[in-house]
Amino acid sequence: MLIYCIKRIGLGILIVMLAVTLLFFMIHLVPGDPARILLGPRATPELIASMSQQLGLDKPLPIQILMFFANLFRGDMGMDVITNRPVADIVFGQLPYTLSLILTAIIGAALIGIPLGCYSAINRNSLADRVTGILSVACITAPAFVVALYSLLIFAVYLKWFPAVGAGEKGDFGDQVAHLVLPAFAIGLSWVGYLSRLVRASMLEVMGENHIRTARAYGLPERLVVFRYALKLAVLPTVTVIGVGMGFLLSAAVFTEIVFARPGLGKLIFDSISTRNYPVVMGSVLVSTILFVISTTISDLINAWLDPRIRASL
Amino acid sequence: MSKNVLTIRNLSVNYQTDQGTLQAMRNVNIDVPKGSIVGVVGESGCGKSTLISTIIRLLATNADIPNGEVDFEGRDILTLSEDEMRKLRGDRLSIVFQDPMSSLNPVLTIGKQMTDIQYRDKKTMAQKRQRSINMLESVGIPDPASRLNQYPHEFSGGMRQRIAIAMALQAEPSLLIADEPTTALDATLEVQIIHLLKQLQSTIGCSVLFISHHLGVIAELCDYVVVIYAGEVVEEGTVSDVFKRPQHPYTEKLLECDPANIAQKTRELPTIPGNVPDLVSLPSGCIFKDRCHTKIDRCDNERPQRIDAADKHYVSCHLRSPQ
Numbered sequence: 001m002l003i004y005c006i007k008r009i010g011l012g013i014l015i016v017m018l019a020v021t022l023l024f025f026m027i028h029l030v031p032g033d034p035a036r037i038l039l040g041p042r043a044t045p046e047l048i049a050s051m052s053q054q055l056g057l058d059k060p061l062p063i064q065i066l067m068f069f070a071n072l073f074r075g076d077m078g079m080d081v082i083t084n085r086p087v088a089d090i091v092f093g094q095l096p097y098t099l100s101l102i103l104t105a106i107i108g109a110a111l112i113g114i115p116l117g118c119y120s121a122i123n124r125n126s127l128a129d130r131v132t133g134i135l136s137v138a139c140i141t142a143p144a145f146v147v148a149l150y151s152l153l154i155f156a157v158y159l160k161w162f163p164a165v166g167a168g169e170k171g172d173f174g175d176q177v178a179h180l181v182l183p184a185f186a187i188g189l190s191w192v193g194y195l196s197r198l199v200r201a202s203m204l205e206v207m208g209e210n211h212i213r214t215a216r217a218y219g220l221p222e223r224l225v226v227f228r229y230a231l232k233l234a235v236l237p238t239v240t241v242i243g244v245g246m247g248f249l250l251s252a253a254v255f256t257e258i259v260f261a262r263p264g265l266g267k268l269i270f271d272s273i274s275t276r277n278y279p280v281v282m283g284s285v286l287v288s289t290i291l292f293v294i295s296t297t298i299s300d301l302i303n304a305w306l307d308p309r310i311r312a313s314l
Numbered sequence: 315m316s317k318n319v320l321t322i323r324n325l326s327v328n329y330q331t332d333q334g335t336l337q338a339m340r341n342v343n344i345d346v347p348k349g350s351i352v353g354v355v356g357e358s359g360c361g362k363s364t365l366i367s368t369i370i371r372l373l374a375t376n377a378d379i380p381n382g383e384v385d386f387e388g389r390d391i392l393t394l395s396e397d398e399m400r401k402l403r404g405d406r407l408s409i410v411f412q413d414p415m416s417s418l419n420p421v422l423t424i425g426k427q428m429t430d431i432q433y434r435d436k437k438t439m440a441q442k443r444q445r446s447i448n449m450l451e452s453v454g455i456p457d458p459a460s461r462l463n464q465y466p467h468e469f470s471g472g473m474r475q476r477i478a479i480a481m482a483l484q485a486e487p488s489l490l491i492a493d494e495p496t497t498a499l500d501a502t503l504e505v506q507i508i509h510l511l512k513q514l515q516s517t518i519g520c521s522v523l524f525i526s527h528h529l530g531v532i533a534e535l536c537d538y539v540v541v542i543y544a545g546e547v548v549e550e551g552t553v554s555d556v557f558k559r560p561q562h563p564y565t566e567k568l569l570e571c572d573p574a575n576i577a578q579k580t581r582e583l584p585t586i587p588g589n590v591p592d593l594v595s596l597p598s599g600c601i602f603k604d605r606c607h608t609k610i611d612r613c614d615n616e617r618p619q620r621i622d623a624a625d626k627h628y629v630s631c632h633l634r635s636p637q
């Protein structure tokens with residue numbers, strides 16, 4: 001397991017480095033002066049000069065790449081020319097909001113979707129299974145921004161159960177949680193449906209396998225057969241999907257944060273694109289990428305922990 | 315009846331399919347005397363697995379049992395509740411499945427699976443593990459204590475089948491059912507496993523219902539043999555009777571196609587010209603008539619009765635009937 005962990009984390013780091021290199025070339029190999037492009041409409045000769053200096057544009061390309069990496073490694077993603085604050089500070093200031101939103105959404109969806117899928121699989125073709133089936137498909141097909149708008153209207157505006165906008169008072173945990181409910185619901189709802197369908201399908205597949213027949217032929221109680229012998233295998237694809245799904249959640253967060261006027265990475269990306277503040281866009285994209293790599297790495301590690309064959313494979 | 319561990323009477327099993335009702339087994343009678351090894355032989359699709367699934371009551375959901383009794387240790391298995399049935403499984407009644415590669419759980423250690431099935435015993439975990447270690451030792455797994463912490467994919471096919479046998483015999487059942495346990499193994503391993511089974515059977519003193527399409531293995535291992543064709547028992551008797559003086563033309567053909575010489579046995583299925591009849595729309599008369607080389611007029615319309623060919627040697631064929 002330890003060897004697998006080291007290899008898999010090493011792979012994750014490699015992927016991040018590749019992504020960073022790609023990003024570097026995206027900025028530097030487009031025609032024109034990178035400093036001018038990064039500064040966009042605000043490009044004054046002085047700013048261009050200082051930006052060129054900061055990027056090391058006067059040095060040869062390999063040195064530039066090294067500098068790029070070295071800066072990133074120290075957590076330096078350059079300065080935001082508008083607010084004159086380090087990009088890293090801005091991005092990491094917004095990160096907790098998005099992270100808490102995404103994690104609440106996906107953990108909530110898993111906690112509801114996985115048991116629902118198990119229940120459907122065990123009671124296959126029952127009325128309850130059919131109803132969950134229809135509801136799940138309805139959830140899957142409802143786009144996050146539509147759910148966001150309607151939940152805002154219904155639960156915040158009419159029923160006034162939850163606050164409508166913002167992320168809550170700083171330091172007031174209860175208030176922050178209350179502000180988290182609706183946005184997390186908006187992006188998590190389709191995942192409840194999706195995960196329940198996925199778990200149902202893989203559960204049914206596993207329940208048909210030979211070793212389950214063996215477990216039953218030994219008279220093991222059905223509870224043990226389902227939750228120890230079948231579920232451990234049936235969640236493997238779900239864990240992978242959740243890991244990759246973090247990428248989709250990051251993009252769903254953009255809509256949701258705008259609708260609920262919540263701070264966060266999505267809102268930051270949206271705002272900085274509209275003001276053409278490229279250093280901040282870049283910083284946010286970079287952090288999102290790293291987040292994505294981390295989540296897929298974690299999901300792979302969980303799978304390896306669950307399934308010894310995966311451990312042996314890398 | 316008390317001298318039998320298992321007595322199957324008049325058992326029929328149907329599958330509901332899109333084409334109609336498939337009569338996979340019809341009026342089957344099988345006896346497994348205490349302490350004996352009974353072989354069931356027949357071509358692929360003749361209903362061997364259906365027979366086993368009926369005995370352990372794990373038939374597919376589209377199956378039903380229109381008539382029959384499966385008497386196991388004095389109780390009709392078919393009338394037991396699901397809970398009572400579960401008490402028998404893996405305790406009085408154990409099974410070794412055909413494919414050792416897929417019949418063990420891939421994400422649980424061997425030790426976990428072997429101790430889990432002892433869930434009925436009020437023993438400590440250490441005692442259960444010790445029991446499993448002893449079992450693994452008796453099936454010839456070297457260094458069983460540390461092997462217990464390994465997963466199925468870390469064992470070879472032959473070893474996995476040994477583990478499956480160890481699991482099945484761990485509870486010292488009174489009946490062990492083996493569904494072609496050696497089909498997935500190569501010839502040398504097959505012989506080893508057969509010897510192992512025979513040796514363990516005599517130490518534990520259980521009875522064995524051994525399914526195979528391989529006559530050589532049956533001859534080597536079993537006391538009695540039951541020949542099934544297309545869901546019906548066509549001949550049964552002691553191994554020496556049936557193999558030396560086969561009475562049914564199907565048995566004769568099987569023996570012809572499979573030289574009983576174990577040293578140079580072929581591993582292919584016996585090939586007899588023609589095909590198994592369609593089990594959805596059964597022909598009238600004898601079930602084997604279309605492939606029979608000694609067919610007479612009576613075979614077309616009249617179903618052959620089970621008759622005594624010799625002591626404990628039964629056959630269903632018009633050629634052997636008195637008139």
Ligand SMILES: Nc1ncnc2c1ncn2[C@@H]1O[C@H](COP(=O)(O)OP(=O)(O)OP(=O)(O)O)[C@@H](O)[C@H]1O
Nearest residue numbers: 329331336338357358359360361362363364365374
């Ligand atoms: N679930 C099912 N639904 C419909 N038909 C079935 C089902 N299971 C088995 N059958 C049919 O019942 C007959 C007997 O099948 P069974 O699996 O018992 O044969 P078998 O003797 O075990 O064959 P093999 O040697 O290939 O394992 C076959 O014709 C098969 O097609």
Ligand SMILES: [Mg+2]
Nearest residue numbers: 362363364493
């Ligand atoms: Mg079979």
